[in-house]
Amino acid sequence: MTKIAVLGNGRVGGNLAAALTRAGHQVTVADRTPGAAADAARTARIVINATPGAGSLERMAALRAELRGKILVDVSNATTDGPDGLPADLLHPGSSLAEQLQEALPETHVVKTLNTMLFPVMTAPAMLGQPPTAFLSGEDPQAKQAVHELLTDLGWQKEWITDLGGIRTARATEAAILFVPHVIRASGFTPFALSIAR
Template sequence: MTTIAILGTGRVSRTLATALLGAGHQVLIGSRDAEAARAGWAGTGVTVTDVADAAGSADVVVNATPGDSSVERLSELRAELAGKVLLDVANASARGADGMPTGLLYPGESLGERLQSALPESKVVKALNTMLFPVMGAPDSLSTPVTVFVSGDDDAAKQVVTGLLTDLGWKPDLILDLGGIKSARAPEAAVEIVPAVLRARGMVPFAITVVG
């Protein structure tokens, strides 16, 4: 059993928390307003606490905060995140009035790289950011086998993340290691297709995959 802290309280957080809890892990939710957030998690088996306590108490930390503010938020937790595996599932994009992505926040770079630069003592691994949130914890829910991409500079950290992905139901042959954290640029850029897909199909789960 691994103690996993998920920073953020939105739909991604709830999806991953439910799936990881079901896989037998201890799950903490880190919230900037833990007192207010606890009611929404009552009876789930998930512990809600403030972000610093969650990050400091966990073996693995998941960044499920809004990507446009992740670097700022997590930089404040540098001490708590030191030495930790940081699984980054967010995408950094500018947002339109409808909340849809309107462009990359870090063109020619990636949020994963920015986080690794801001948190040099942490081991940042990028994954699970090329799909609509329900697919993260239910990879078999789509009609076609789905690829999950993994990027990171630390091989041991990627092995930890690969183990968690397997616990979430991802088959080993569908987990594709792209290389170092720099390789997160291409998967993150895929967020630009999201608005068009959602407008064309509605809020139907989908994912970017490699077929060959």
């Protein structure tokens, strides 16, 4: 059992919190009340950033003391929205939200994952007709191993998880968000994920 704080209680955060609780972890979900995120992060070993990506950097940077020495799992994508509310462009071109978080939080182990799929797939990868791929980006091998173990608790098989390397590789997976609006317009809001076919 791991003490986990989920920051963000929307569809993504709520879905992850429920699934990790079912897997036997002690999960706290932080809402928007003052101090809730700090209190949750302070007592957790692993913190999941499931806040809207456009404001994530500011929110997480404000928790620098609480996140010191912790693993921060970043599942958000920082984008500007188009007129239809779907992602239109990246907020950090030539970089990534994960890189910006790691720079702002040098004493925190940032690991990027689960950001290349619609949220239902995060906790039920076997729901798709073919195996999806979950990517890992981060500088600390032990932190990535801990996140790898969380993914297996969520139903991800070992062969479905690909470690891309350092945090800089997150700019590739974050750029994949630009596929999403086109796929949704073409096929509707049905679960999908990127998959590496071998």
